[in-house]
Amino acid sequence: xxxxxxxxxxxxxxxxxxxxxxxxxxxxxxxxxxxxxxxxxxxxxxxxxxxxxxxxxxxxxxxxxxxxxxxxxxxxxxxxxxxxxxxxxxxxxxxxxxxxxxxxxxxxxxxxxxxxxxxxxxxxxxxxxxxxxxxxxxxxxxxxxxxxxxxxxxxxxxxxxxxxxxxxxxxxxxxxxxxxxxxxxxxxxxxxxxxxxxxxxxxxxxxxxxxxxxxxxxxxxxxxxxxxxxxxxxxxxxxxxxxxxxxxxxxxxxxxxxxxxxxxxxxxxxxxxxxxxxxxxx
Amino acid sequence: xxxxxxxxxxxxxxxxxxxxxxxxxxxxxxxxxxxxxxxxxxxxxxxxxxxxxxxxxxxxxxxxxxxxxxxxxxxxxxxxxxxxxxxxxxxxxxxxxxxxxxxxxxxxxxxxxxxxxxxxxxxxxxxxxxxxxxxxxxxxxxxxxxxxxxxxxxxxxxxxxxxxxxxxxx
Numbered sequence: 474x475x476x477x478x479x480x481x482x483x484x485x486x487x488x489x490x491x492x493x494x495x496x497x498x499x500x501x502x503x504x505x506x507x508x509x510x511x512x513x514x515x516x517x518x519x520x521x522x523x524x525x526x527x528x529x530x531x532x533x534x535x536x537x538x539x540x541x542x543x544x545x546x547x548x549x550x551x552x553x554x555x556x557x558x559x560x561x562x563x564x565x566x567x568x569x570x571x572x573x574x575x576x577x578x579x580x581x582x583x584x585x586x587x588x589x590x591x592x593x594x595x596x597x598x599x600x601x602x603x604x605x606x607x608x609x610x611x612x613x614x615x616x617x618x619x620x621x622x623x624x625x626x627x628x629x630x631x632x633x634x635x636x637x638x639x640x641x642x643x644x645x646x647x648x649x650x651x652x653x654x655x656x657x658x659x660x661x662x663x664x665x666x667x668x669x670x671x672x673x674x675x676x677x678x679x680x681x682x683x684x685x686x687x688x689x690x691x692x693x694x695x696x697x698x699x700x701x702x703x704x705x706x707x708x709x710x711x712x713x714x715x716x717x718x719x720x721x722x723x724x725x726x727x728x729x730x731x732x733x734x735x736x737x738x739x740x741x742x743x744x745x746x747x748x749x750x751x752x753x754x755x
Numbered sequence: 756x757x758x759x760x761x762x763x764x765x766x767x768x769x770x771x772x773x774x775x776x777x778x779x780x781x782x783x784x785x786x787x788x789x790x791x792x793x794x795x796x797x798x799x800x801x802x803x804x805x806x807x808x809x810x811x812x813x814x815x816x817x818x819x820x821x822x823x824x825x826x827x828x829x830x831x832x833x834x835x836x837x838x839x840x841x842x843x844x845x846x847x848x849x850x851x852x853x854x855x856x857x858x859x860x861x862x863x864x865x866x867x868x869x870x871x872x873x874x875x876x877x878x879x880x881x882x883x884x885x886x887x888x889x890x891x892x893x894x895x896x897x898x899x900x901x902x903x904x905x906x907x908x909x910x911x912x913x914x915x916x917x918x919x920x921x922x923x924x925x
Contacts, residue, residue: 522761522763522897524812524814552816552852552854568852568854569814569854569856570814570816570854570893570895571763571812571814571895571897572763572895573763573790608761608812608897615810615899615900615901617810617858617899617900619858619860642860643810643860664812664858666856666857666858668839668857670840698843700843700844705842706842706843706844707839707840707841707842708841708843709839709841709855709856709857711856741836741837741838742836742837742838742839742840747857747858749810749812749858749899
């Protein structure tokens with residue numbers, strides 16, 4: 474296995490002025506095999522195609538407001554999802570994009586909200602982090618698994634539930650046999666993608682999702698989707714994790730509707746958890 | 756190293772200025788050849804053909820005009836079957852980019868289509884550009900289980916790309 478050209482950072486818990494587009498500052502570098510990190514920016518080490526992921530949250534109770542997260546390239550917005558808060562709770566969302574970068578191109582991360590007063594970034598590496606890796610770094614051996622549900626799963630209101638998977642679409646290295654956990658076969662850096670689909674229309678509902686590592690709900694990545702007057706919502710979250718052999722990865726969901734809500738099953742477009750080994754740590 | 760079977764393309768609604776209400780509408784894949792590594796076909800149409808069987812990291816995004824309190828959707832179909840969808844409630848009367856990411860096992864000659872949805876009650880503006888920016892929309896995919904050099908006719912080599920330095924998603 475090769476070491477991927479990759480970096481991942483967390484951010485400082487800064488105060489965010491209402492309405493202002495604010496650049497986030499790096500708090501800690503979890504790993505940086507590509508020498509990307511320079512101050513509060515990622516700098517592309519060479520020409521190439523890159524995958525960039527960004528997740529950020531606002532630790533304020535939102536309702537009917539927006540939370541916007543930006544990836545900037547050379548001072549201009551590359552992509553900027555904007556999320557509405559309809560569930561009267563904190564928000565945390567993510568975005569990932571593929572792009573071409575010239576050597577020395579600069580990537581920075583911004584957020585914006587209209588909470589109504591100044592708010593605080595929801596810091597903590599599981600909620601607010603960013604990563605970048607060069608797509609043309611092939612790890613040498615493809616190692617991956619994807620698991621899904623074969624029947625819809627009922628989520629009781631305000632009760633976190635670790636999903637018990639029913640089947641797998643593929644599994645190159647025995648990641649899954651049964652139950653909730655994908656078991657990592659070897660130490661390395663992994664890309665984890667969770668796709669969540671619900672079966673019914675929701676209104677003013679908070680849907681929380683976290684990729685847990687070794688049973689710790691917030692050790693992986695966390696999204697807090699606040700839906701308002703919504704068709705059956707389908708969402709995704711992605712993260713990059715440094716994992717040790719035998720670590721377990723699972724997906725926990727919670728919904729805060731007053732009534733039970735169901736998670737949609739299905740191998741094709743239902744709720745699923747996918748893991749891919751990107752390479753060695755060093 | 757080489758990036759296998761990768762593509763970065765813009766997307767747009769053919770010949771339309773807006774997307775109709777409550778209708779899943781197919782987008783056209785629009786690009787130059789510069790970001791087509793490995794023989795994807797179907798550019799400038801609504802159906803993109805997978806060049807080789809494998810596991811692909813897929814990302815897509817759709818820019819929408821300002822909306823409030825409606826559902827916005829983005830869907831990737833493979834062989835006319837919904838493979839992955841994302842939808843969100845919009846709000847605050849603002850523009851929005853709807854992002855999608857997934858890892859998919861795709862078979863050679865699979866037809867990929869991208870569809871978008873909105874239920875504002877009327878037509879809605881979208882990101883219509885072949886060179887996506889903040890106001891554009893895009894689709895990207897690359898094969899994760901092979902480092903074979905692009906060899907399919909029509910694909911450009913990595914060295915050609917590096918020399919050209921052509922930027923699509925800027």
